Amino acid sequence: MLGMSKNRVFGTAKVGDRGQIVIPQEARRFFGISPGDTLLILGNEVSGLVVTKPQVLSDLADEILGTTEEDHGNCDHV
Template identity: 50%
Template sequence: MGMALPPKGKHLFGMVTVGDKGQIVIPAKARKIFEISPGDQLVVLGDERQGLAIMKSESFLAFADAVRNGKYVE
């Protein structure tokens, strides 16, 4: 019995360890796919039932701007 392939665009990058000051290292493959470079700002979002999400700040700000201008449709 083999493992099924994940849906296109979905990834499991593995586990990371939280350092003494709460820092984590984002795996290299994730940084490459999501074009995360040193100096980039990230937004950390949280839902107490579903967990954490991390996204680039410019994506978050574009989303917030779309919501504010009534251009976001679910």
């Protein structure tokens, strides 16, 4: 449900010379993030960055638009 999540702090991450960060192990386990996974990076100047799995955004869009997995099979792409 929108707005019903609990926030957690998993630690910090330093940005390396090549612009890479390491996601803390506890966070990777909690969110089921494995090597090779693709993550979506969103953000703005006020709120900062959001790192999430692309499926989270897809699920949110489905909730907002009132679509279901069954609807995806019947979509006509323009």
